[in-house]
Amino acid sequence: MPKPIAGPEIERLIQLLARLPGLGPRSARRAALQLVKRREQLLRPLAEAMTVAAEEVRLCSNCGNIDTRDPCTICTDPNRDTAVVIVVEDVSDLWALERAKALNARYHVLGGVLSPLDGVGPDDLTVARLVERVAEGGIEELVIAVNATVEGQTTAHYIIDQLADLPVRITRLAHGVPVGGELDYLDEGTLLAAMRTRTRI
């Protein structure tokens, strides 16, 4: 057992920081030291931002996005196309599509994908609420933007089944060569899909 070199408060700060994705034990120590050195510019503001987030962040009851408002900023944005809803697995996917300015529409965050092995069934996702939203009317197109994994595709099929009786156009993201990608490094499935859906230039 190592000797104590600082009070338990600092040790605890380091241990908690080390649990953030992207920070290991060494970088957690560096981060803790930086925080303590920049108390007024960084440590105190971050402590306050986290306290506010812990108190006020919630899931949007409409779309499953996280925000300090419910309904969330996106669901209440008057400048978005309300007829199109993009279905994503996770909030991080929503953020990625927003960064890409992919489509000025609304979202539906599933909160995961169907995965029997991990014990994730339909009731663990927000599929029922999605069906409800479509049934309420006003949504003309649903863009299924789940990951191109087996679980993602299974989830997509399940959603399509659930929506079979409702008059909504269902689309999915195109498969193809990533922009800036090299053919040589791509898997055969992607190349085949890209060739089949080739477009005229």
Place this chain on the structure above:
Amino acid sequence: MPKPIAGPEIERLIQLLARLPGLGPRSARRAALQLVKRREQLLRPLAEAMTVAAEEVRLCSNCGNIDTRDPCTICTDPNRDTAVVIVVEDVSDLWALERAKALNARYHVLGGVLSPLDGVGPDDLTVARLVERVAEGGIEELVIAVNATVEGQTTAHYIIDQLADLPVRITRLAHGVPVGGELDYLDEGTLLAAMRTRTRI
């Protein structure tokens, strides 16, 4: 200008997290999402640990270490050799030496190195307090463990000058081949030092 995708509270959390060493904009977003998802296990405890640190962490008035106590945990540890003081540039160096269990002694944290170009002079470091500690008596050896850089060595010489009239043995860390290191990748200065101070096996 991008559209708002979440309330300003979450944006602010991401921006502050991105200022931690080791986290860029992308990993700050991932960290923020992880924090919000693990509110009770991670976000709230971390917010509390940071608030405590912001309120209670201070510099040890004896040695310059950071701690929630003053004098710090190391200065008040009764199981350390009080006759030896290790002089380091920064708290991170203190932590590194403690992890290595290098010597069961006390420390003196300079808070930087002399660097005229960056406007760091003797008064910006804790050299005066170090001279005071040695003058108070009881310290038999001072291990200068500053970095082996030009600024570090300049600082070491300055400290030695300041202590010229005091009866204390001054030592420094050995130069040599890092354990596990390959000769081929080492600079000539290190190899020369390692050869000159070679030891009998």
